[in-house]
Amino acid sequence: MQFKANKDIALGETRIRLDVNGQCVDRPAEAILRMLPSPRLVIKCDLDLHDSNAGLADFQRCYVTATIHDYTTEFIVGQFTFPLGPENFLADMSLLPKREPISIHHTGDSLACVEFGVLNFPEFWGEQDKTIQSNGHSYRRVGAMQLQADPWIVDISAAPNLSDVKKELAATGGYGVTHSGTVRRADGNEFRVSEVEQLLSGLSLFLSFARGAYCGLTLIEGKSRNGQVAWECWGAQSVTGWFSPPSWFDRHHGHLLAEVFPGFWQRYKRQEKDLRVIVTFYLDSNLGSSHGVGLDGGLILTQAALERMALGIGGKKIGKRIAKTLVEHGISQKALPIPPDSCPELAMLAAEHNWKHGPHALVEIRNNVVHPKQKYGKISARAYYEAWNLGQWYLELMLLRLFGASSDFDYGNRLKKKWVGEVEHLGQWLVENMPRGIDLALPNRDDPERQIPFSAQENE
Numbered sequence: 001m002q003f004k005a006n007k008d009i010a011l012g013e014t015r016i017r018l019d020v021n022g023q024c025v026d027r028p029a030e031a032i033l034r035m036l037p038s039p040r041l042v043i044k045c046d047l048d049l050h051d052s053n054a055g056l057a058d059f060q061r062c063y064v065t066a067t068i069h070d071y072t073t074e075f076i077v078g079q080f081t082f083p084l085g086p087e088n089f090l091a092d093m094s095l096l097p098k099r100e101p102i103s104i105h106h107t108g109d110s111l112a113c114v115e116f117g118v119l120n121f122p123e124f125w126g127e128q129d130k131t132i133q134s135n136g137h138s139y140r141r142v143g144a145m146q147l148q149a150d151p152w153i154v155d156i157s158a159a160p161n162l163s164d165v166k167k168e169l170a171a172t173g174g175y176g177v178t179h180s181g182t183v184r185r186a187d188g189n190e191f192r193v194s195e196v197e198q199l200l201s202g203l204s205l206f207l208s209f210a211r212g213a214y215c216g217l218t219l220i221e222g223k224s225r226n227g228q229v230a231w232e233c234w235g236a237q238s239v240t241g242w243f244s245p246p247s248w249f250d251r252h253h254g255h256l257l258a259e260v261f262p263g264f265w266q267r268y269k270r271q272e273k274d275l276r277v278i279v280t281f282y283l284d285s286n287l288g289s290s291h292g293v294g295l296d297g298g299l300i301l302t303q304a305a306l307e308r309m310a311l312g313i314g315g316k317k318i319g320k321r322i323a324k325t326l327v328e329h330g331i332s333q334k335a336l337p338i339p340p341d342s343c344p345e346l347a348m349l350a351a352e353h354n355w356k357h358g359p360h361a362l363v364e365i366r367n368n369v370v371h372p373k374q375k376y377g378k379i380s381a382r383a384y385y386e387a388w389n390l391g392q393w394y395l396e397l398m399l400l401r402l403f404g405a406s407s408d409f410d411y412g413n414r415l416k417k418k419w420v421g422e423v424e425h426l427g428q429w430l431v432e433n434m435p436r437g438i439d440l441a442l443p444n445r446d447d448p449e450r451q452i453p454f455s456a457q458e459n460e
Contacts, residue, residue, distance in 0.1 A: 001115075001117050001159060001177060001180035001219065002159055002160050002161045002177075003117075003159075003161075003176070003177045004161075004164075004165070004168070004176070005035075005164075005165045005168035005169050005172075005174060005175070005176030006035050006036055006168060006169075006172065006174040006175060006176065007035060008032050008033065008034050008035055009032065009033040009035070009177075009219070010030070010031075010032055010033075011031035011032060011033055011041075011219075011232075011234055012030075012031055013028065013029070013030055013031075014028075014029050014030070014031055014043075014068055014069070015027065015028055015029060015068075016029040016043055016045055016066050016067070016068050016095070017066060017067040017068075018047070018064060018065075018066045019064070019065040019066065025047065027045045027046065027047060028045065029043050029044060029045035029068070030043070030044045030045070031043055031068075031234055032044060033218060033219070033234075033235070033236065035174065035175050035176075036174060036175070038175065038239070038241075039119060039175050039216070039218065039235075039236035039239055040096060040100070040235070040236065041096065041097055041100045041101065041102065041234050041235035041236070042078065042094050042095070042096055043066075043068070043075065043094070043095040043096075043097075044092070044093070044094050044095075045092075045093050045095070046090050046091065046092050046093065047090070047091050047093055048090055063075065063076060063077065063098070064077055064095065066095065068102070068104065069104045069105060069106070070104075070105050071102050071103060071104060071105075073097055073098060073099065073102065074097075074098045075095035075096060075097050075098065076095065076096040076097075076098060077093065077094075077095060078094045078095060078096045079092075079093065079094035080092075080093055080094075081093075097235065100234070100235030100236065101218070101220065101233040101234055101235030101236065101237065102233070102234050102235055103193070103197075103231070103232075103233055104231065104232040104233070104234060105193070105230070105231055106228075106229055106230050106231060106232070107224065107228060107229075107230045108224065108230050109192050109193050109194075109230075109231070110190045110191075110192065110224060110230070111190060111191055111192070111193065111196065111222040111223065111224065111230060111231060112184070112190055112223060112224055112225045113182055113183060113184045113222075113223055114182065114183040114184075114196055114200070114220060114221065114222045114223070115180070115181070115182050115219075115220070115221045115223065116180065116181050116182075116183070116200065116217045116218070116219060116220045116221070117159075117177040117179070117180050117181075117217065117218050117219040117220075118156065118177065118178055118179040118180070118181065118207065118215060118216075118217060118218075119175055119176065119177060119178070119215055119216050119217070119218055119236060119239045120169075120175055120176065120178060120211070120213075120214075120215045120239055120240065120241070120242055121178050121179050121207055121210075121211055121215045122178075122211060122244065122251050123143055123158060123162055123166060123178070123251060124143050124145075124251040124252070124253075124254030125143070125251065125252050125253075125254055126144075126145060126252075126253060126254030126255030126256070126257075127255040128144050128145045128146055128254070128255045128258065129143065129144050129254075130144040130157065143156075143157060143158030143162065143179065143254065144156070144157045144158070145254055145255060145257055145258055146258060147203075147257065147258055147261040147262075148186065148258070148261075148262065149199075149261055149262045149264075149265035149266070150186070150262075151185050151186050151187060152183060152184070152185060152186065152199055152265075153183070153184055153185070153186050154181060154182070154183050154199075154203060154261075155181055155182050156179050156180070156181040157179060157180060157181070158178065158179055159177055159178055159179055159180060162178055162179075165177070165178055166178075169242035170242070173241050173242050173243070174241060174242060175239060175241065175242065176242070177218070177219065183196060183199060183200070190224075190225070193222060193231050196222070198268075198269070198272070199265075200217055200220065200233075201237075201272075202264070202265060202268040202269075202272070203217065204216055204217045204237050204238075205268070205275075205276060205279055206257075206261060206264050206265075206268075208238075208279070208283055209264075209279050209282070209283070209399070210247065210248075210249040210257055211245070211247060211249065212245035212246060212247030212248075212249070212283070212286045213240040213243070213245045213283060213286060213287060213291070214237075214238040214239050214240040214283060215239055215240070216236050216237030216238050216239040217233075217236075217237055218233075218235070218236040218237070220232060220233035240287065240291060241291065243290070243291060245286050245287065245288065245291075246286065246288075246389070246392070246414045246417075247286070247396075247412065247414070248396040248400065248411045248412055248413075248414065249411070249412065250410065250411065250412040250417075250420065250421065250422070250423050251420055252420055252421040252423075253410050253421075253423055256409060256410055256411075259405065259406070259409060260400060260403045260404065260405050260409070261403075262404070263402070263403035263404030263405070264403040266404075267402060267403060274308070277308060278305050278308045278309060278395075278399070279399070281301045281302070281304050281305035281308070282301075282302070282305050282392065282395050282396075282399070284298075284301050285297075285298035285299070285301035285302045285305070285388070285391075285392065286298070286392060295381065295384045295385055295388050296369045296384060298388050299362070299365060299366050299369060299384060299387055299388045299391065300366060300369065300370060302362070302388060302391035302392055302395065303318075303322075303362060303363065303366045303391060305395055306322045306325070306359070306362075306391060306394060306395065307321075307322075309322075309325050309329070309395075309398055310322050310324070310325040313325050313328070318359075318363045319356070319357070319359045319360035319362070319363040319364075320359075320360075322359035322362070322363070322394070323336055323357055323358075323359040323360070325398070326359070326394060326397070326398065327431070329397075329398045329401050329402065330401045330430050330431050331394075331397050331398065331401065331429055331430065331431070332428075332429050332430060332431050334429070335358075335394075335397065335429045336357040336358055336359065337357055337358065338350050338355075338357070338358050338361055338390070339415060341416075342386075342389075342415040342416055343386040343387075343389075343390055343415070344386075345380060345382045345383040345386055346361055346365075346383050346386040346387055346390065349361065349365075349376075349379070349383055353376065358390050358394070359394070361387060361390075362387050362390060362391045362394075364376070365379060365383065365384065365387040366387075369384075389414060389415065390415065392414065393413070393414050393415055396411075396414070397426075397429055400426060401426075401430065405426055406426070406427075407425065407426060407427025407430050408425055408426075408427055409425070409426040409427075410423040410424070410425060410426075411423060411424070411426055
């Protein structure tokens with residue numbers, strides 16, 4: 001799978017059936033994955049206004065209902081080129097689905113494997129990298145990993161032109177297909193579309209959690225035993241433009257993704273909705289000031305995610321509940337004090353105002369953002385950054401533990417990391433003899449007796 005960065009990708013010829021004035025108009029169409037300004041499915045077709053009995057006013061509204069194969073939905077009329085001249089009734093249309101990707105069934109529901117592309121995942125190295133043959137020579141191909149999670153095997157490899165894609169993205173930003181992958185069952189049996197859809201959704205969230213920003217799947221094709229394309233997903237999942245956000249994942253240790261994915265998948269199958277809320281808050285916050293809501297907005301999202309993790313933990317004060325949640329998820333007490341070497345301004349503020357630990361400081365800084373009466377006056381941007389970064393680190397520790405990361409798991413500590421390849425053992429922040437992460441409880445946000453985050457102002 002090899003495509004140029006920021007260039008549209010043709011998905012194929014098709015037909016689209018438009019509902020115009022109560023009648024069905026069937027027209028040839030072309031499906032395109034538009035890459036800029038952001039990845040989006042576009043359906044291009046022409047419409048003979050004379051034959052369809054439709055006037056120009058029928059396409060001045062925002063939406064039109066249409067069917068592609070067996071999929072019917074509302075499309076946004078993104079572009080409509082009016083015909084010129086009294087004898088010309090042929091208009092060009094560009095339609096965008098309100099929701100994507102859209103599922104296209106071709107020949108049935110039984111699949112032997114699924115192929116896909118990954119948008120904007122960073123290049124990585126690891127123990128699973130492949131050595132392949134070409135023209136009689138062997139060379140090392142970086143960026144290969146295999147994720148196993150019952151009953152699935154997922155293989156992901158770097159795109160052959162990844163170096164060129166990276167150069168273009170580094171120079172201009174944007175979007176590119178950086179990796180490709182396949183999914184199959186470990187026992188070799190066929191599977192249904194509905195079974196693999198949950199896996200693909202979870203895989204996208206997992207890879208996004210590793211990157212620290214959204215990196216969606218695209219170009220999804222499900223194939224039958226004879227190699228025919230039986231099912232496709234057109235469009236792209238959520239993806240953030242190219243940049244390098246802070247993250248626990250170190251690109252020189254890519255094989256470690258295989259260690260944590262099985263625990264993630266077990267958790268995702270059991271509590272998809274709750275886990276997605278927490279990881280989404282983490283990702284939205286992690287975009288920072290250059291691509292997201294800013295450090296102050298990110299701090300609010302970070303505390304919201306920590307609050308989700310702390311649901312069901314006793315106590316009235318938010319800071320104490322977050323601290324207790326960290327410990328109950330197997331995080332050592334020594335992770336709670338504010339580290340003065342990586343958070344010097346936050347540590348000075350904590351000493352000045354008698355904040356007891358990192359969670360307490362995080363809550364106080366957040367309260368100073370959201371409440372009209374700023375108790376601590378103007379706080380420096382550096383202190384905001386340190387509080388935000390510390391909160392994101394707490395989230396990474398808890399989520400990695402939740403996914404069963406072992407004590408010798410190597411990760412990048414965002415509080416200390418200065419270069420790619422610098423990792424430390426997770427175990428130095430874990431309590432010994434704690435249960436594995438997949439056995440820990442994740443609060444259910446639909447519990448009627450749960451405490452509502454931020455329902456009252458709490459200071460610690």
